[in-house]
Amino acid sequence: MKKSLLKDAFRQIVKYPGRFISIFTIVAIGSAFFAGIKTAAPNMKYTADQYYDAYNMMDIRLLSTMGFVDEDLQAVKEIDGIKEVETSYFQDVTSIIGSAELVFRIHSVPNDAKERDFINMPKIVEGRLPEKLGECIIEESQNLDHGIMVGDKITVSSGKKEDLSDKLKS
16 A cells, blocks of 8 residues: 555656645745744844843833832842833823924933933934933934934923823923
8 A cells, every 4th residue: 555655656756846836835844934033033132131131121110000009119129130220101102394294202201311321222323312301311212213313402292181291290
């Protein structure tokens, strides 16, 4: 039985070489794709880990709509493996630049940002870190397309009727 099956397979290959080459190519491409995916994942994870370490990026993010109290922060600091805990705030805002309405996410920076490296410290390409109220830094890749340059003034709003002035001072 094995001999006749093998004989039939060879006959099919000889009789229909295009079909054999097509199936062989599809299997080869699928195998190569699978092998590439399996080997790429660990490399991508290692690269991301190196990037996170180089730029002091956060590993874990805890969110609260009500905020955290000092006891919460202390409890997180006491967990094994935690090197640093830092609080921050963010607010989504809108701004009209030219004829486009853009959405920005404003992140707080620590008051002593100039004296130390902090978690998620941005890489400054041009300009400096904010030093006083009303100053900000903007992500280069996303916003230069809209014509926002260092030194420009932008006006932000909540996109609703509520006033942002009190929320952005904390």
